[in-house]
Amino acid sequence: MDPTSPDPAALRAKYRFDPATLRAKYREERDRRLRPDGAAQYTRAAGEFGYYATDPYTPRTERPARHDRVEAVVIGAGFGGLLTGARLREAGLDDIRLIDEAGDVGGTWYWNRYPGIHCDIESSVYLPLLEEVGTEPTWRYSPGEEIRRHAMAVARHYGLYDDTMFHTRVTELRWHDADDEWQVRTDRGDDFRARYVVVSSGTLTQPKLPGIPGIETFRGHTFHTSRWDHDYTGDKLEKLADKKIGVVGTGATGIQVVPHVAAAAEHLYVFQRTPSSVDERDNRPLEPGWTKSLPPGWQQERMDNFLTIVTGGQVSQDLVGDGWTATAALQRTFLSGSRTELTDEELELADFATMNRIRARVDAIVTDPAVASLLKPWYRYMCKRPAFSDHYLPTFNRPDVTLVDTADTGGITAMTPHAVVVGDTEYEVDCVIFATGFEVGVSGIVSGTLPVHGRDGVPLLQSWAHGPRTLHGFYSHGYPNLFHLGALQNANAVNFVHILAEQAVHIGAVVAEARKRGVRTIEPTAAAQDAWVATIRANARDTFTFQSECTPGYYNGEGKPRPISNSYGPGPVAFHELLRSWRTGDGFEEVLADAS
Numbered sequence: 208m209d210p211t212s213p214d215p216a217a218l219r220a221k222y223r224f225d226p227a228t229l230r231a232k233y234r235e236e237r238d239r240r241l242r243p244d245g246a247a248q249y250t251r252a253a254g255e256f257g258y259y260a261t262d263p264y265t266p267r268t269e270r271p272a273r274h275d276r277v278e279a280v281v282i283g284a285g286f287g288g289l290l291t292g293a294r295l296r297e298a299g300l301d302d303i304r305l306i307d308e309a310g311d312v313g314g315t316w317y318w319n320r321y322p323g324i325h326c327d328i329e330s331s332v333y334l335p336l337l338e339e340v341g342t343e344p345t346w347r348y349s350p351g352e353e354i355r356r357h358a359m360a361v362a363r364h365y366g367l368y369d370d371t372m373f374h375t376r377v378t379e380l381r382w383h384d385a386d387d388e389w390q391v392r393t394d395r396g397d398d399f400r401a402r403y404v405v406v407s408s409g410t411l412t413q414p415k416l417p418g419i420p421g422i423e424t425f426r427g428h429t430f431h432t433s434r435w436d437h438d439y440t441g442d443k444l445e446k447l448a449d450k451k452i453g454v455v456g457t458g459a460t461g462i463q464v465v466p467h468v469a470a471a472a473e474h475l476y477v478f479q480r481t482p483s484s485v486d487e488r489d490n491r492p493l494e495p496g497w498t499k500s501l502p503p504g505w506q507q508e509r510m511d512n513f514l515t516i517v518t519g520g521q522v523s524q525d526l527v528g529d530g531w532t533a534t535a536a537l538q539r540t541f542l543s544g545s546r547t548e549l550t551d552e553e554l555e556l557a558d559f560a561t562m563n564r565i566r567a568r569v570d571a572i573v574t575d576p577a578v579a580s581l582l583k584p585w586y587r588y589m590c591k592r593p594a595f596s597d598h599y600l601p602t603f604n605r606p607d608v609t610l611v612d613t614a615d616t617g618g619i620t621a622m623t624p625h626a627v628v629v630g631d632t633e634y635e636v637d638c639v640i641f642a643t644g645f646e647v648g649v650s651g652i653v654s655g656t657l658p659v660h661g662r663d664g665v666p667l668l669q670s671w672a673h674g675p676r677t678l679h680g681f682y683s684h685g686y687p688n689l690f691h692l693g694a695l696q697n698a699n700a701v702n703f704v705h706i707l708a709e710q711a712v713h714i715g716a717v718v719a720e721a722r723k724r725g726v727r728t729i730e731p732t733a734a735a736q737d738a739w740v741a742t743i744r745a746n747a748r749d750t751f752t753f754q755s756e757c758t759p760g761y762y763n764g765e766g767k768p769r770p771i772s773n774s775y776g777p778g779p780v781a782f783h784e785l786l787r788s789w790r791t792g793d794g795f796e797e798v799l800a801d802a803s
Contacts, residue, residue, distance in 0.1 A: 232585050304370045465477055466596075514705055747772060
């Protein structure tokens with residue numbers, strides 16, 4: 208039979224799975240993990256748990272408060288902030304100030320320094336500005352330290368270290384019409400003015416903790432993977448040789464941490480609520496000088512190629528050729544051949560085949576059938592962020608590693624002074640490492656932790672009382688010269704650095720055009736904003752049906768998904784083309800009405 212046949216009955220016969228049985232299994236596994244408290248099951252690393260968020264890498268130094276003026280302030284020094292700073296520099300701005308709560312640039316890659324950390328997107332498309340800065344990645348999937356050093360190289364290349372404020376949190380933004388400036392206040396007594404403000408505070412910096420009863424009574428050692436305690440573990444984990452360690456969490460971080468801790472500790476307990484889908488990684492060193500033979504523009508071409516494939520588009524050649532692109536291509540062509548669109552049923556069947564292959568990989572690697580059964584993911588492919596590792600699954604063949612499944616108990620039941628409790632069983636450990644991720648989707652502006660007052664002192668969230676109101680996700684009427692980075696009413700993709708790169712290009716182009724015209728304020732007209740909100744709503748994708756069927760996780764609000772997506776429905780490729788057309792057409796008239 209032709210494997211590209213679109214006939215579902217023929218596919219069921221060929222690949223020997225029954226969709227109804229798999230759907231029932233998926234629902235059963237989802238229901239085992241649903242909790243009525245949803246995201247409230249987690250605790251913020253604040254208050255009595257604030258020490259989990261303390262910077263262990265860079266000492267805080269005292270400095271005098273700033274009371275001056277700058278052309279632009281960029282809040283956040285991860286890749287979004289760095290990219291925007293770079294494009295503003297290219298737009299002619301000399302006086303740019305970066306502000307970040309960390310002790311240096313890098314964002315997520317500043318905080319995450321756990322053993323085994325690598326990017327799960329190929330370095331050639333993930334690391335931005337490779338051609339401009341001259342960085343040459345040494346691994347196909349770069350280790351965290353290489354990524355962090357590249358972020359530092361970007362900051363140096365564009366002079367973004369010249370006026371930075373680290374270990375600083377912005378506490379208020381207030382617009383002053385008389386001066387066409389923003390007043391910026393911080394938690395260190397700074398009170399200064401800025402013509403432009405760009406908010407790129409990110410969503411992967413603030414660690415979250417599971418709200419485990421008795422966590423505060425535990426007398427052993429604990430820390431979060433994003434604040435790795437090298438003093439306790441040793442730089443090569445040599446201090447764990449006589450320790451019983453518990454790792455809580457088996458998402459993208461846990462997948463990378465577990466093999467290294469297992470090799471170093473006396474015994475490792477892995478506490479798992481939901482297994483990740485773990486496909487082959489095939490990381491390898493790159494040949495020195497591999498970029499030198501590539502033509503100018505090679506990285507943008509490669510980024511666009513990757514984005515097109517993973518969002519369901521068709522290309523003549525797959526330039527990256529890895530697990531991400533192979534799976535996307537399979538799910539597009541598995542049933543339909545060269546057709547671009549798949550029906551919902553075809554998508555589901557292709558998804559079943561993909562996940563069956565991933566579950567079969569568990570059986571092929573893990574020798575104990577009972578353990579293998581616990582490690583199998585029973586959900587649709589994109590219900591959780593897919594993981595890739597050649598070392599994670601073999602770790603569970605070690606006699607000094609114990610997998611503890613917590614699905615039926617709603618997670619870890621309790622902690623005592625010496626143990627982690629699941630159901631009626633206590634697991635005595637010397638140290639608990641929380642690989643429980645970050646507060647996702649919680650930026651300062653959206654969460655209200657960064658108050659913003661625009662024209663006439665109106666709070667931004669008040670103007671958004673009936674939903675976000677922006678033009679292209681970047682700016683809002685009544686809040687001049689204020690730019691937002693993120694997926695809200697903008698684009699989204701698995702390689703979010705590409706999304707940020709396009710956003711930075713757009714902001715830089717708008718600011719450059721304003722300076723060219725002598726315009727002091729950049730602000731969308733009410734009509735342009737209303738039209739974009741209507742466009743977002745008209746093109747909104749129904750994500751509720753898919754996400755409500757998924758096992759709980761941060762993608763679906765821990766089992767409480769939003770009814771629709773707030774990103775641009777047709778996808779990032781279409782959105783980036785829309786922005787390019789806007790810039791080459793009459794778009795600037797919608798935001799540069801001030802000719803003073």
